[in-house]
Amino acid sequence: MKVLITGATGSIGGECLAQCLSHSSISSVVAFTRRDLPDHISSHPKLTSIVIRDFSNWPEDVLQAHSDATGMIWYGTRHAARPGRAFR
Template sequence: MKLIVTGATGLVGSEVIRLALRNPDITSVLAIARKPVTPPANAEMKAEKSKLRSLVLNDWTNTYPESVKQQIKDADACIWALAVTPS
């Protein structure tokens, strides 16, 4: 299963990434965020960190570029954890 996680650098998104890297049913994790995503520091030894790919997307308001569409087109699931932190 290919999983997309948006907002992957936040509290919820990073926890989803951590759990997805441990789950053997998930074969690929595409983390989409405004900055590069790395495996969480608290990822266990049995986490398959090689499953994680990071995609930086700065503009979430316009049509996605074709390169982004190609990377997300065959995903099986998406967890939308993108949020705005209130100031």
């Protein structure tokens, strides 16, 4: 099973990514991120990481290349989360 995921550099999305990579039924994971993933994650053999700076403008070739995915987890946001700001 091939799974696509956004938000993999964040807290919740990162945990979803880790769970997908460790799940035996998932053969490949494609992570769409705004920035590079850490080396210890990006080198995982099941993972393909694609940096997309503007999630409002997806390149057609990227979409077509992954149209065979079984599912998608969308934890991406329009802006980087700053939960600490809410408590100031």
